Amino acid sequence: MxxxxxxxxxxxxxxxxxxxxxxxxxxxxxxxxxxxxxxxxxxxxxxxxxxxxxxxxxxxxxxxxxxxxxxxxxxxxxxxxxxxxxxxxxxxxxxxxxxxxxxxxxxxxxxxxxxxxxxxxxxxxxxxxxxxxxxxxxxxxxxxxxxxxxxxxxxxxxxxxxxxxxxxxxxxxxxxxxxxxxVQKETLGFCFNSIWRAVKRQSLYMWDGGFVDFRDIDRAWMTFTGMTYGPFFLMDLVGLDIIYAIENIYFESSQDPRDAPPASLKQKIARGELGVKAGIGFYKYPDPECTREGFLLGA
Ligand SMILES: NC(=O)c1ccc[n+]([C@@H]2O[C@H](COP(=O)([O-])OP(=O)(O)OC[C@H]3O[C@@H](n4cnc5c(N)ncnc54)[C@H](O)[C@@H]3O)[C@@H](O)[C@H]2O)c1
Structure with a gap:
């Protein structure tokens, strides 16, 4: 070759x-x-x-x-x-x-x-x-x-x-x-993306259902992994329209309603809240609160 x-x-x-x-x-x-x-x-x-x-x-x-x-x-x-x-x-x-x-x-x-x-x-x-x-x-x-x-x-x-x-x-x-x-055998989500996808789907479910404030999920993830950001900031970084399209591909493949991207995500996209690239997603940019001092302790 x-x-x-x-x-x-x-x-x-x-x-x-x-x-x-x-x-x-x-x-x-x-x-x-x-x-x-x-x-x-x-x-x-x-x-x-x-x-x-x-x-x-x-x-x-x-x-x-x-x-x-x-x-x-x-x-x-x-x-x-x-x-x-x-x-x-x-x-x-x-x-x-x-x-x-x-x-x-x-x-x-x-x-x-x-x-x-x-x-x-x-x-x-x-x-x-x-x-x-x-x-x-x-x-x-x-x-x-x-x-x-x-x-x-x-x-x-x-x-x-x-x-x-x-x-x-x-x-x-x-x-x-x-x-x-x-990846040794073809699968939706490749290697690590399928792991990240499980985190993302559950995070969206918890937010959409009103079970917890999305910021607390980010705080938990940051504390648990030692990373400087959590799943909701990362989704903003990727772009919520891209996230929606990806979730839809999983849904179309499984037809399992639990895989469908939440309606509230679609509504955010319709309002133009696409994440970092739009200046607003889950957080507001260029100064999202999750990067400010004290965020982890709930300030
Ligand atoms: N955003 C992420 O974090 C991320 C991570 C991994 C993989 N991806 C994947 O990478 C791909 C692109 O995502 P993105 O976030 O960079 O999208 P994006 O919307 O930021 O960029 C897409 C670019 O493609 C250009 N484009 C559109 N049609 C084209 C064409 N026919 N020929 C050449 N260019 C064209 C657009 O002008 C735009 O600049 C998607 O498949 C996405 O799933 C994205």
């Missing part, structure tokens, strides 16, 4: 921006495309704010952030961005039909031997791979948020992914200073 040197990131939102800079920081040639020309610049400002709020940073020295970001080559056309790719990471919104459309384009435009990965939080590659002519080179690589200390990625194959593809992804993830989490 061709060694991975050139990485193309498609979609420069919350995660795409972080993946592109992480790969540039570790010596890869990074090409990138987003239909919104200012996506990369805008998102960097937001990611830097998230670093401040979480008091976490990337695996490389923060002082080098701008220099690494400057190495990412932005393109105004997808075809130009894909021209020399060895690995493509798709990071567009969490919707299976959009991802299938993008993957059909990636298959048409990327070099024939390029690997095609989706960063989806919940959609197994087996639901996407059939639009390509290279299912053996398609896989899930699910990064968390490397810029705020979550330097790990789930790696999962679909129905035809070759062992060489999975091994190449493992080497790639490790080379970025991230922990590769290998």
């Amino acid at each position: 061709k060694p991975i040197k050139n990485v193309c990131v498609v979609g420069l939102g919350t995660l795409g921006t972080q993946i592109a800079i992480q790969a540039a920081a570790y010596g890869y040639n990074v090409d990138a495309y987003d239909p919104k020309p200012d996506a990369f610049a805008t998102m960097q400002t937001k990611v830097k704010a998230a670093m401040q709020m979480t008091r976490k940073g990337p695996t490389f020295p923060m002082a080098l952030w701008d220099a690494h970001a400057a190495k990412v080559r932005l393109h105004s056309s997808l075809a130009a961005a894909l021209l020399t790719a060895d690995l493509v990471v798709e990071v567009v919104p969490e919707d299976v039909e959009s991802k299938r459309k993008v993957f059909a384009e990636l298959d048409r435009l990327a070099p024939i031997d390029a690997l095609l990965a989706t960063n989806s939080s919940s959609i197994p590659i087996s639901r996407i791979e059939s639009v390509t002519t290279r299912p053996e080179k398609c896989l899930n690589i699910h990064f968390y948020q490397p810029a705020v200390g979550m330097n790990m990625a789930d790696i999962m194959g679909g129905s035809k992914t070759s062992p060489e593809t999975l091994q190449a992804a493992r080497v790639f993830v490790r080379s970025l200073g991230c922990v590769p989490l290998m």
